């Protein structure tokens with residue numbers, strides 16, 4: 422293998438074979454966010470630097486963001502849900518482009534970005550939901566559990582969808598489908 426841990430790469434290999442870059446802009450200067458892959462991908466060889474996280478964004482010595490991936494964690498995620506790794510890339514890129522985003526907002530932005538790219542559908546949505554929900558316990562900044570993390574993410578996604586879908590019609594004419602479904606069936 423030519424690739425060595427610690428050498429930054431400048432493109433991410435997405436699950437659909439496309440190479441993409443995370444680009445940030447600060448004070449009018451645009452830079453590609455470097456990626457660092459830690460560990461060797463062997464079970465038990467987990468690089469302790471990420472503390473169990475699949476990826477993190479950290480500033481370099483000049484304050485520019487760097488995305489670090491944990492090979493071991495990413496490998497096991499990729500085996501179960503390759504699309505989830507793309508989601509993680511866009512989640513980290515969302516942190517990199519706007520450091521004020523919290524975990525929910527970064528997840529929300531990753532989901533919306535995959536939608537914009539035409540990389541979301543019902544099957545992929547279900548796989549992402551499953552990958553999140555099976556994480557039992559998470560730090561409170563992620564909502565405390567995978568299920569809560571995903572619910573909060575989807576609440577944010579739906580809030581972003583809503584303004585575009587709303588028309589000038591009165592609210593009364595657009596009763597939510599849930600209300601109709603909950604009504605008792607006619608005799």
Ligand SMILES: [Zn+2]
Nearest residue numbers: 512516524527
């Ligand atoms: Zn995050």
